[in-house]
Amino acid sequence: MLNITLPDGKKLTFEKKVSGIKIAEKISKSLAKDALVMEVDGILKDLSFEINNDCSVKILTSKDKDGLDTIRHDTAHILAMAVQELFPGTQVTIGPTIENGFYYDFSRKDPFTENDLNKIEKKMSEIVDRDEPTYREVWDRDKAISHFKKIGENYKSEIIKDIPKGEEVSIYFHGKWHDLCRGPHLTSTGKIGKYFKLTKVAGAYWRGDSNNEMLQRIYGTSWSTQKQLDDYLKRIEEAEKRDHRKLGKEMDLFHFREESPGAVFWHEKGWNLFQKLISYMRAKQDEAGYKEINTPEVLDRSLWEKSGHWEKFGANMYTSTTPDEKIFAIKPMNCPGCVQVFNQGLKSYRDLPLKMSEFGKVHRYEPSGALHGLLRVRAFTQDDAHIFCTEEQITEECLSVTNLILEIYKDLGFENVILKYSDRPDLRVGDDNVWDKSEKALLEAIKASKLEYTINKGEGAFYGPKIEFVLRDAIGRDWQCGTLQVDLNLPGRLGATFIDKDGSKKIPVMLHRALFGSLERFIGILIENYAGKLPFWISPLQTVVIPVSSDFDSYAKEVNKEIKKKGISSIVDLKNHNLNYKIREHSLSKIPILLICGKKEVDSNTVTIRRLDSNKLENMDLNLFLKNHSALNKANSK
């Protein structure tokens, strides 16, 4: 007698051992039809797995995350199967599921082309139609290794060698084709359906290590209904429409060019946005007790040697040799310069915490393949600050930084923030007991903030552990922005001291923090988050005044003048185009407010407001408009 407990607490009894399929059938016909895999005492199993003792069972369908994941995993297998049928001699490696889909890495001489993807998709459909039964076998480890070697699957035999001793080596068959796999899988190839699509080919290193050979990765997506697939493809399309590189061009904000890859040429409007963010930030930092400073962009090599950058960060640094053959580095970080400012004059414990902010432009030589619009550049402006404090002050200062960051993100429309904590990397400066202290202090601050956090082992900066602030945008994508680092190393290396209560010289702790991280990146994120439709107060061009015909040019000019007087950025469009044309043009360039002026407006000293993306027109007294909208600007940049 077997007792199976279902998720709702109901119990089923069976005479002898029983498979998941049988259990599902006993629950309901429709469930048996939809069943994909099952959870036995919380562990995922094939439906064909035969249960031999009392346990709890949950039958999973495509509505469960693990159910859909299994569909994707099966699709990855079928992809590999199709590839090997079409291109004999191709070796398979790994094929996991990822968010929204899956990939499979292959080793093959000739590259896969876009056209090959179509062929492969067709072959995959065929395999689904063949509805080949799937079953699992457990093999002896040595047998498995020699088998895969014999059939030329060297990567697979490598993988088997690395499976921990205690684990079973399971082989899944789909008809005759088979693959080493942990499972679970659906009962046959027909079960996955045809709601998949191969999306792209890409290179990927074997085992993710750039010292290894490069494999060919095929990405795909897979769903349980046609609608889900269509919705997903549509989401991708929508995300592409928000691409800041495309919008940046359309909105005339910035451009890139060959002469300086990864460096931004800001146009008038983009620079205006940039400056608006800075003045907003200045106001916030001023309120929070920061003192703004500025330090040189080019500094002698000796300073970078002292700080440790020359050795630990040298691969990312631009250097410059002057005619007198001195070597300088273009700063990749602001910290050493800031410490030099701290070092001027004697500092007392009464000066701490001392918070110095700097909008510092830094240059980092990033690998060419890493560059990506504004989101990954070689020259960027950090909204940086360094807080010099005592060890006792670390937690409190970290907390106040965290609060400031959250407040600022909120003002700009991001409420969803998570933290990533990174501890000591392999490449680092300083003693381990110093690291112990720094890590402990930072972790304490995170805990005190009560925010959700994840831990990234070994990913801290070379001088100290860090927190990264990751925000989630309007369409669910995560972006790494702000950062907070505890540093017990650099101040000592660069000779920073303060006089403590007892009259002795002590080395201060330095906290590095950036709020947006990089102004450039943050602007890219803002554009994508708002799909270019920035909030009024940071819009670089806030209003365009449009006369209905040239008869009203002078009134329109007058309105424009009044608006500009109130600190609202505005232009008047007197071009020889009709109203429709102008509305279309300025709407496409994402101007938040268009002000239409015709006979009616002139007669009543009003403007008609047309807001971006709204057909609702609003006629308003000009003075009231000026009052309301200049207040909107002031509210955020005091």
Place this chain on the structure above:
RNA sequence: GCCCUUGUAGCUCAGCUGGUAGAGCAAUUGAUUUGUAAUCAAUAGGUCCGCGGUUCGAAUCCGUGCGGGGGCACCA
């Protein structure tokens, strides 16, 4: 940096298997004076990313360099 892919007018793109380039929009000029997402017409506009090669002849084929895109690796 590595793999794949790509580079034609200010922008978006045509240009098949080699015969020195085209469209729409934008620009300029003229007409039109417009009430909520493209008024009409004319004109002008290009070392086809750079360099080298194959060829009688290269935007097109080959090599190479530099950019862009998608990934990997690296990262704010």
